Amino acid sequence: MKGRNDMYLTARSITLCAVVSLLIAACGSSPPVRYFALSPMDSEQRQDPDDSVTLGVGPLRLPEYLNRSQLVTRGAGSELEVDDYSRWAEPLTQAILRVVSADVDNMMNGVMVITFPWEAVVQDDVDYRLVGEVTRFDADRSGRVVLDIQWAISDVSAEEVAVPPRRSRYETRAARSDDPAIVASAMNDALAMFSRDVASELEAILQD
Numbered sequence: 001m002k003g004r005n006d007m008y009l010t011a012r013s014i015t016l017c018a019v020v021s022l023l024i025a026a027c028g029s030s031p032p033v034r035y036f037a038l039s040p041m042d043s044e045q046r047q048d049p050d051d052s053v054t055l056g057v058g059p060l061r062l063p064e065y066l067n068r069s070q071l072v073t074r075g076a077g078s079e080l081e082v083d084d085y086s087r088w089a090e091p092l093t094q095a096i097l098r099v100v101s102a103d104v105d106n107m108m109n110g111v112m113v114i115t116f117p118w119e120a121v122v123q124d125d126v127d128y129r130l131v132g133e134v135t136r137f138d139a140d141r142s143g144r145v146v147l148d149i150q151w152a153i154s155d156v157s158a159e160e161v162a163v164p165p166r167r168s169r170y171e172t173r174a175a176r177s178d179d180p181a182i183v184a185s186a187m188n189d190a191l192a193m194f195s196r197d198v199a200s201e202l203e204a205i206l207q208d
Helices: 002-028 092-107 180-207
Strands: 034-036 053-061 070-074 080-088 111-115 128-140 144-155 160-173
Touching: 034 180, 053 092, 070 180, 092 111, 092 128, 092 180, 128 180, 144 180, 160 180
Parallel strands: 034 080, 053 111, 053 128, 070 128
Antiparallel strands: 070 080, 128 144, 144 160
């Protein structure tokens, strides 16, 4: 009887070891996590003059579904697909602020752009301020990237609204929806389109 029990325990141990080995192998075969970053447009760096107008960019709020490290893709209907293996290298809110600030700064001469949050000592030097709320910023399965944003520009010194609140939509297309790097590049293009509108509106204000 003892021998039979030993054989049963041995067989059970072998089965357990085989299951554990399969689980370890499955874990080892998981794809590596890849990290992506949004980037401003390429532009030649230049020095702002001392009398430059200062634009403060931010805050730009994000919906909670985008407030995560993973890339989010819009599926059929209201479905959202979260990619655990494709992640942003920095918080998306900060990435958007950084890219918009750099794009607007590169588009305008005589305007120095600073990104929220700025130090209290700089607060008094901000002439205009861009604020807004992103309501959608993602790609769908076809590669269509949509940026929906509500935004306005205020004249800090005059304590008045320089550009009234508005809703804008920008659409671009990624050549491949299954490649996060290409999708991120299309998202850069959408932010550049928004930045051009901001720069155009601010330019019109400064020429008045």
